[in-house]
Amino acid sequence: MNTDGGPYKRDVRDWIVDLSMFLLALVFAATAVLDFPPPGPPTGDAAPITVPGQPTWWEAAQRVATLAGCVSLWWRRRRPVEIAVALVALSVLTELATGALLIALFSLALHRPPKVSLAVFGLGIASVGLGTLLLPDPHLPALVAFLLGVAIQGAVIGWGLSIHHRRELVESLRERAVHAETEAQLRAEHAQHQVREAMAREIHDVLGHRLSLLSVHAGALEYRPDAPPREIARSAKVIRESAHQALQDLREVIGVLRAPVGELPQPTMADLRQLVEEADEAGARVAFTEDYEGTVPDRAGRTAYRIVQEGLTNVRKHAPGADTRVSVRGAPGEGLTVEVRNGRAPVEERRSGSDGQGLVGLTERVSLLSGRLEHGPLPGGGWRLSAWLPWAG
Template sequence: MHTGTGPHRRDVRDWIVDLSMFLIALVYAIMTVLDFPPPGPSGGEIPPFPERDIPTWWEIVERIVALAACVSLWWRRRWPTRIAVALIVVSVVSQPASCAMLISLFSLALHRPPRTSLVVFGLGVGSVGLRSLLVPDPYIPPLLAFLLGVAIQGSVIGWGLTVHHRRELVESLRDRAVHAETEAQLRAEHAQHQVREAMAREIHDVLGHRLSLLSVHAGALEYRPDAPPEEIARSAKVIRESAHQALQDLREVIGVLRAPVGELPQPTMADLRQLVEEADDVGARVEFTTDYEGTVPDRTGRTAYRIVQEGLTNVRKHAPGADTRVAVRGAPGEGLTVEVRNGHAPAGGSGGRSDGQGLVGLTERVSLLSGRLEHGPTSDGGWRLSAWLPWPA
């Protein structure tokens, strides 16, 4: 919506509207100057009132002023307030300029704030009263002429304000739609960012576990080249299977990243025993005990799986060969407790201390479930990782 400030380049619609307004004001001015008498009640003409003593030069000036008023409408978009005030003053003494004045009032209400329009309307009311005193209409009583003039100006101002508010409403709805679209896009980007962060955590957990298995078996082959052929073949088989599974995990991750929407395959509590057996196969001597009944919620089960996975991975990294115990216990309404505890690492191991991103990711996972995570060294030189997860009844 053009506010009337600064230059305004007219388009085809503006040219048509401006030309129409100019011609309407000009036709009214011509008809007023020719002074056609109105028809009488019986179809005849009302006898003309006594002619006023108007000098010829004044008639010429009045017609020039009326023409100038009509021409000024071409600039009513750029200076609506100035044009409206000037035409109000002119209309006091020039009846032919009245139509141009009404058009300027409409443009003023359309392009300026309501407060400005109402102030100018007050000036217009004063001009109507002044005209009814200076140039009384011979056919209408002064009071009726005053009320009629105020009603006409008020109707024009009200019409302009209605269009003005309607345009503002449309513009507001358009801005709101653009704002809502921008917010939706930002929310989508934020959600995508969160999904990618979740994928990064999954990649860390899954590939970290697989690569730790590879590292353990590769280290065994390196330090024991004289091992029996059966043990070497067994280690090579585990390395091959772990490498193959790591490649499969990578393919799944890449497939998810390429897809517009999707999630990584998520483990469940049913996969927990297989996870422990894989760790036990590499000689970690893992003791696994469970004491719970019922069906663990999927999200809680996934988190429990990741806790055990991260704990076993850290044992292989920092305390290889240490005795490890995995315990899962709980009940609906009491919560699920998951604990991974390893003893002192043989051969001068590090005892399982780790300040990497794995524990940071676990802390975030557990906090999202409103659970608790504890980790730290034990009295026997080992390491303990324990978490409590809510399990609704």
């Protein structure tokens, strides 16, 4: 639908509607030309409807002007205000244009803002009053004719405004639906971005653990080339298995990143003992203690696994050879406490501190579960990493 005065192309429906409105206005004008008998008490014979004879020049001019008004309805979508105002003025001079005027008023209320329609309706009221004075109806009192004309125009304007508001409501609902769909898409993209950030943390944790094992055993082979063949074979086996597992982890990460949204395979509490055994095979002296009852929730179990994994990785990096204790204890309703504690490392093997990115990631993980994370050096040397995680009863 075109309402800005630009080029307008009618479809089949528009052609049918426009032709119907044009013919309806003509039928109304033709009906007004006929001479109907005035209402009154019945008589013996019904008074016939008569067709007027040869029109005078004024009547001919009225009919020509009315025909032009009916033809102008073809452009009522492009120029609704101009056509409605012209037909309001024409209705003052001839009642033949009343049908075309009502159609124009309806189209005006449909295609233009209410304030424009009401302004033209004000002109229509004035035209009804002026027409009642200039062309009084011999069959109706002037006041009745005036009120009837205002009521008819008001009903047409109200009908058009109701449809106009309904269309605006539908359009508003459509825009809100599009806006809601866009917001949902943005939320999905944000959630996907968060998932990918979580994947990046998983890459740091998983590969950091695997590569630290590779580093420990490769360093042992470098510094002890004269080690017994059995130890060399064991270190080579751990290096091979860790490298293979690291490649598997990378394949899983790449596979998930290629998908729209996904999650990496998550560890559980059942994998915690295997994690400690791998660290023990790498040469670390780890004492593991489990003391909890019931089934640990999945999120708490994954977080506990990552805490122990990060703690053992840091021990290998910064305190190789130090005695390490890992303890997990708790119960439903009391919470789950995870602790990694290592003693002082040999002076000759002590290494520089880390960048702390792993601890930052752990802090975020624990905070998401509304838990607490503590870490810091011990008075007698060594390091302690401890976390409390909620465990609903």
